[in-house]
Amino acid sequence: MSNLNFNGQESYFLELITEEMEGVISAENSIRLKEWRLKSPDNETYYLDVIKLNEELGLLEQYKNLKPNESLEGLHKKLNLASNSTVGNKPKVINFSVQGWLRIAASLILVSATVFYFMSSNDKVLLKAGSVQNTYELPDGSKLVLNANSELSYSKGDFQKIRELELIKGECFIDVFHNPEKPFSIHYKDLEVTDIGTSFNVKLAQSQIDVVVNTGQVKLHIAGKASETILNAGEAAYYHISKKYIKKVKLQDSNYKAYTDHVINFNATALPEVVRTLESVYHRKIIIQSPNLNSRKFTGEFKKQNIKDVLKVIAETLQINIVSKNGVFYLVSAK
Amino acid sequence: MLTDNEILQAISSKNQAVFDKLYINYYKKLYIISFKYTRNQELAEEAVHDVFIKIWNHSGNLNITQSLSSYLSKAVINTSLNVLKSQKGLFENQGRYEREMINEIEEEAETLEERLINIERAIQLLPPQCQKVLLMSKYEKRKQQEIADQLNISIKTVKNHLTYAYKKIKEIVGNRGILLLILIFIQFLNRTF
Numbered sequence: 004m005s006n007l008n009f010n011g012q013e014s015y016f017l018e019l020i021t022e023e024m025e026g027v028i029s030a031e032n033s034i035r036l037k038e039w040r041l042k043s044p045d046n047e048t049y050y051l052d053v054i055k056l057n058e059e060l061g062l063l064e065q066y067k068n069l070k071p072n073e074s075l076e077g078l079h080k081k082l083n084l085a086s087n088s089t090v091g092n093k094p095k096v097i098n099f100s101v102q103g104w105l106r107i108a109a110s111l112i113l114v115s116a117t118v119f120y121f122m123s124s125n126d127k128v129l130l131k132a133g134s135v136q137n138t139y140e141l142p143d144g145s146k147l148v149l150n151a152n153s154e155l156s157y158s159k160g161d162f163q164k165i166r167e168l169e170l171i172k173g174e175c176f177i178d179v180f181h182n183p184e185k186p187f188s189i190h191y192k193d194l195e196v197t198d199i200g201t202s203f204n205v206k207l208a209q210s211q212i213d214v215v216v217n218t219g220q221v222k223l224h225i226a227g228k229a230s231e232t233i234l235n236a237g238e239a240a241y242y243h244i245s246k247k248y249i250k251k252v253k254l255q256d257s258n259y260k261a262y263t264d265h266v267i268n269f270n271a272t273a274l275p276e277v278v279r280t281l282e283s284v285y286h287r288k289i290i291i292q293s294p295n296l297n298s299r300k301f302t303g304e305f306k307k308q309n310i311k312d313v314l315k316v317i318a319e320t321l322q323i324n325i326v327s328k329n330g331v332f333y334l335v336s337a338k
Numbered sequence: 339m340l341t342d343n344e345i346l347q348a349i350s351s352k353n354q355a356v357f358d359k360l361y362i363n364y365y366k367k368l369y370i371i372s373f374k375y376t377r378n379q380e381l382a383e384e385a386v387h388d389v390f391i392k393i394w395n396h397s398g399n400l401n402i403t404q405s406l407s408s409y410l411s412k413a414v415i416n417t418s419l420n421v422l423k424s425q426k427g428l429f430e431n432q433g434r435y436e437r438e439m440i441n442e443i444e445e446e447a448e449t450l451e452e453r454l455i456n457i458e459r460a461i462q463l464l465p466p467q468c469q470k471v472l473l474m475s476k477y478e479k480r481k482q483q484e485i486a487d488q489l490n491i492s493i494k495t496v497k498n499h500l501t502y503a504y505k506k507i508k509e510i511v512g513n514r515g516i517l518l519l520i521l522i523f524i525q526f527l528n529r530t531f
Contacts, residue, residue: 069365135378
């Protein structure tokens, strides 16, 4: 238990690991990290520990949101049992010997809880997609596809009068049930996107919100500003969240709604771009292992295929190998 | 407190209160084990249900040699892996879960809940801003640049917070954890009072 490289070196590679986990690691650093892992078994163990911790942090989020009583009700239904038995509402807590410490911690918990606790009072409906996308029909008949790791909410009572959605995070595709008397809008902070009979996609990206119109027309409006931006079918725009401006752009990504229908088109698309698209559609990690593959281009169309089949087609076309390990796909040169 | 045998006996004579209590006690632990493998909320829920349906219907005939707790963990792992097999094509990672790995999986599963609770505690020990950055990154799935923009700090600071968070949590829940926890606790008391 020596105090090995507990400062500079460790921090440096830990930073690279977090960058890799987020998928923002540069090619150079990615190679550096790989070399470091190969250098000693300790490094590799360290790496795997961080990956495991990262996975468990994800599980913790799930864990904390579990509701045993609600689940028990579901089980009762399956077993045809009555649900009025008086089981205490106490979830299982592993006893922690230092009670006082818990009290101190409680104040800290409050701080963190406010970050992600959602006010479940009143009639707010929170829609949340976990590791896969979900499709919903809204009370007015509009169709909503919520991408994985995305959240939005609306007010149940008000929705019948004014159809307003609040994007909380992630991305959604909306096919609006047209009703000129009740405008349909989706909000994020100051930005309001109002439909004029349409289907469109809204995505909360790094510092901006991307809006793409599939059919019809939408109106973008920033709270407190007079001007509006109209987008027609096939048009796209982004809203810069902190600088508060809207800019129309050429639609770059023709696969922007592929996550909703798994219909993907590639047209002489560079492999890194292909990988990025597949990752966002299938929510699986894909790594280009051999740097010389970065310049390869792929053309083809996929309709509702699973990722394995898609990768198989790409691999055969481009003559490359696919290795699947621990849920990650690696693309490797054939030779 | 009832012993495992008494619990099973009560359930085999259809004592619903005991059954419900058993469910409430183990639901979170079993769900999270299943979720770890299925990565799907509905499937995880279903796996836990299936295990308990079996217990309700057949508790008299169950041949439980180990503790009830480890029996439940194993049952939910098996159910989850079977679900994965039947969902072929939907999940590609079942290759990971070959028979020889099952033992390792079972050991890990038994302690998963405890580890999660320890991680949660470790998070609470992080400095507030560091904690916030970690939660935004992990739970709100925000990119480092977004966090920097929103908190008005540099991306380098975001990176520092994240690495510090991982390092600390790793230390606290790792082998040296117990000692560290005590140390931090003492530090904490000194600062608080």
